[in-house]
Amino acid sequence: MPAVLVAVGAVCLLLSVGLCFLNTHEGNRAEGVQFFMHSYLTNYMYCLSFGLGALFFVLVQFLCRAGWSASVRRLAEIMASTLPLMAILFLPIIVMVLMTNSVSLYEWNTDKPEGLIAAKKGFLNGPFFAVRSLVYFLVFIGSAYFVYSNSRRQDESGDAKITLKIQAFSGPLIMLYALAISFASFDWVMSIDADWYSTIFGVIIFAGSMLAFFSLLAISCMLLQRNGKLVKYVTVENYHDIAKFMFGFVMFWAYVSFSQYLLYWYGDIPEETIWYQIRINTDNGWPYIAVILLFCHFVIPFLGLLSRHVRRHRTGLFFWACWLLIAHWIDLSFLILPNAGPVESMFLVGHLLGFIGMVSIFLAMLLLKSINVPLVAVRDPRVPEALSYHNIIV
């Protein structure tokens, strides 16, 4: 199965490259390359966000001594352990930055930067970018590995001290994580428009990642249960709590996105509004996406998840989790693609194929990581609590 998925993924990605390259106007290859690189980054960030969200979730659960999540935490640990494999998929970007002077993704990636970008050369340059990316991945992969390996060891020994050990390290690891995800967002996503800046940008990426992770968690639990796994381990109370987090992060995403928009809209300084200028003040379709995001990423799921009955209803929750996964993809496309210049209809097909390809590869990783691994941290001392608690009121 993973092999099939990898094959599908590779074929889709190649098709995506092909579509972007071949459907450009004569002598306008650069446009195709530019779009493909942005599309690749979008889909890459999409798949990476599950791992990033899962890692934060796992760390926080240990830090807060959470009991409710002990039965679903292993799934999150597995998602977080896809991060090393995801790092491999980042190599094309690193190679492009290090080996070429192509500005098709990062406009600072040139020998002769001009204007403000020249002044940022000390930070925004190929080698330093690569070093920083390495550090971010070290932080992410290191913490994911630390938690996962210890948690697996607990499967064998059932030693409660391991829980305490992870808990003790989770505090510092979360601090490193916060630093790494902030700056990774600046480097990987924000710097595609090297002039533009927003201090809240890392938080926006974080909010989207958490939302994506919780949606994926809900969906995976349901699919596994349908296939006879985890049946006794994930209760309606767990679903209810996951749904509450989805609901909460729908609001949090809206909160941080609106904060950025309001402050830039109000300040109305050209170097800041340029980001919105090419997104909501043009006639190339992006303004419609902005409206779609407002409704599909906030208003509609907010109203949909408002009811306790929906949050405790499997089909309802499944529907909203799928909905939010799609909305998250649109969100990332909105964050990245408008910087790729004009969009041709064939590009969009390429983008969609890239999405299918990248997600297939991600799913392959996920399957690879979950084969022959207990899907529940069965000997975690807090699992009994996770199985027996009740959402009394909330």
Added chain:
Amino acid sequence: MAHKHKTKKEPAAPKSFGWMAEFVDEQQLLVAARKLRDSGYTKTDAFTPFPVHGIDEALGIKPTILPFIVLCAGMTGTCTALLLEWYTNAFDYPYIISGKPFASWPAFIPVSFELTILFSAFTTFLGMLALNGLPKFSNPVFTNPRFDRATNDRFFLYVDSKDRYYNRDAVHKLLKDTHPESLEEVLEDESSADIPQPIWMGITTLAIFSLIPLAAIYLIRESRSEEPRFHIFLDMDFQPKKKSQQTTTIFADGRVTRPQVAGTIARGQYAPTGSYYLGYDPEKVASLESAKATRFVTLGQPPAETAGSPEEGTPPAPQEPAPTAPAAEAKPTGTPATTPAPAAPTATEATPATEPAPAQPPAADAAKPADAAAPAAAPATATGEVNLDTLPWLTDFPEGVATEANMARGKQRFEIYCGACHGITGDGNGLVAGRAAELAQGYWTPPTSLHDAKIRQQPVGRIFHTITNGKGKMGGYSSQINAEDRWAIALYVRALQRSRNAKIEDVPEGERAALGNP
């Protein structure tokens, strides 16, 4: 149900409301409650010091509709806020603020959010009270002193006598079998259910006192007085400042500023003399005309700006406020006459339509005679006005002005300062002029085209003078552009003018090909 029992009866057997069993532990309570439910009783209730989980199910209590009510209230709050913001800021009182649209939806979000929460929260609280029938101060369950421990450490189970299956003895037996700590009937409270007198008195007193501020506000709003009602900031209401026809306490002599000391020049008012700064030769003026011209020169005053100064023969009076009426109006603060007066622009605004005519004196009646009566020999008219057409203007640029560098500088300055109105090419069609034409405002005087024959024929000194002191609607630029740059602009204006009227021979041999001319 306090009201029902208000009528005082003779002390017969007090009315029984039902049975109340007391337990020491919530587990016993739950067991007993389940038993009641299974026996079919529905008018039951438990009284506990904290919410016992499982009791809802054990007593068969149905969920509340409170969340739905709150949702409706929240949506009402959102709509109220949006409507209020739109009505007040976009409809009833539209007012441009920081360049934002009247209906600024992003800016309306925070208050809409707050009102949503406000409405929902108060509905939650009041809705909870209303659904619970609170406040209700008289309740038969309070009759028994044992019940005081319901808010402390005991758990009570109650069966109401209005239950469909209620039978006094059967219920008693049923409850007895659950081994309660105590089991008693809830009897009617025989004490009065009326609100106690001290509370009445308290409420009345509060009500009376709360009327005082209302009455005071009413009194203040309805009384009529010439004076402001309060002087809260005394030093703001009675500040020592200049008011016309009044003296102040700032200086002993009642003035607000000091007269200029003889022989001094106030900061920023130094006006150098000499042809380089005036555009005409002051000495020639002196030779042409007598005392008056000399005075212009000595005061460093451009002739046009002396309009409204005293009659010829009156000695200059720099240390006193100008005595004549127009000057006094132009200088309301009583500053000495040496100030480069804002009189000229103010005055000429009164006659905007006379663009082709020379600058007009403020005395509008004198305008036409002045123009007509200008003798060729004398720059000053009989009324003491200077005729600009006859001043001895510089006809050549002063030494060192006509350089390549100055030409470039002049072009740059011209485009910054002049181009907005006169147009980059000097045709009088700049952006401001275009916009004004678009607005079709009747009082707008279109800027002159610098290619007018009249302007072309003006000596350079006069162009410099116009830049310095303004003309018609155009204000003087001496405060913004220094003399060197003004000459540079004049130089560039000359170049512009010449460019329209040049022959091919004027172009240097080498450059002719560039014009596409054979």
Added chain:
Amino acid sequence: MATTATASVDNTIEVPGRRADLVTGNQTYGSITDMVCRIAEEKTPAFWYPAFGASSLVALMFVSLIGYLILVGVGIWGNMNPVFWAWPIVNFVFWVGIGHAGTLISAILYLFRQNWRTSINRAAEAMTIFAVVCAGIFPGIHVGRAWLAFWLTPYPSLNLWMWPQFRSPLLWDVFAVGTYASVSLVFWYMGMIPDLATFRDRAKTKYRRMIYGILSLGWTGSSRHWMRYEKAYMLLAALAAPLVLSVHTVVSFDFAVSQLPGWHTTIFPPYFVAGAIFSGFAMVVTLLVPVRAIFKIEHLITLRHLENMNKIILATGSLVGLAYGTEFFIAWYSQNQYEGFAFINRAFGPYWWAYWTMVTCNVISPQLFWFKKIRTSPFLMVVVSIFVNIGMWFERFVITITSLSRDFLPSSWGYYQPTWVDGLMLFGSFGVFFTLFLLFCRFLPIVAMSEVKGILAIQNHEKHGHGDHGSHH
């Protein structure tokens, strides 16, 4: 059996899979009632009168200074061109920030099912309301003509013929702080109703019974009432949680929507919220450590409660540090010379001392809480929390003053210095705060008895393994 002996049990040791006791000393429902009611029923403790006298005198001084201000005008403050938002706004943001912990504890920790909130939420909520009262005073008197402050409300005026400006963040503030104050009050009061009923039922005198009877609205503890009450409490918590975030977000908008360097940055909303929680928890720790010792409620407010709060202080303090760093980095990254200067000026300009006080107190001092010794020592945690309070006041000072005193035009730069009135007003606002808090300690239930009893029930339940409902954490 129940004990009130002060020898406290160490419940800070974590045993995974077993929830530590949140109520120690073998308490019963009755002993909890006794412990809390006793504070309001017994003879007024000796320390109370001098403490109340002193703080009410300071409060009186504050009120007199407001009178002086109204009579003479805002010139008695140090506010000057270009620092028009000076000390009063610093105080406002400081107090509003402190006023975040109470509702946060009651609402957000409730939604996260953090049972340890129950012993501390009542006092924290009271503190919130008193802090918001102090906060509300400052912008009120800062408007200059304080007696016309009601013009901020949108009412159809026949005299003015105008409406408030809803595009102004200052008006958002009026709505945000107003909503927050009233909702917090409702939340606090609603939480107290069952406990006020306990006071009523234990009252020995007629008047006491009458007053607490009115305040408790005839509460009986009926299960039907409890069901709606719990639902309402949950709804209020769900409403108050985003409300808490919104209040300091709107306060941050006051600054961030302007174009002033150092103010106009998008991290402000979450960064202000983190700072507010940080300062609020610090104030709760500062107050509750002495309160639990004086009123002998160490078995209810245990070391574990305090340790948890200290962990939150550590987390939010580090978040605030991250925000400082991000701001500094983006100021360079933006290559906006004004932003860059604003931050260099903060650290090395004329107000360097305020900046480094802020960094030391806010970022460095909470890092001490990495050590369990420090975060479980009542004395040391009070020291750190006071440092945090000082640091958070200076944070607002740094943000407000440094940016205003050095804006785009060097010709309009200035150096702000407070006057004695400014200083005494800050001091006086503490008088108001402590006066109200002392009254609260004396006359109202300072611990939510009914909620603690619910926790005790769960705790006993887990120990004795009754029933089939399992545990709650």
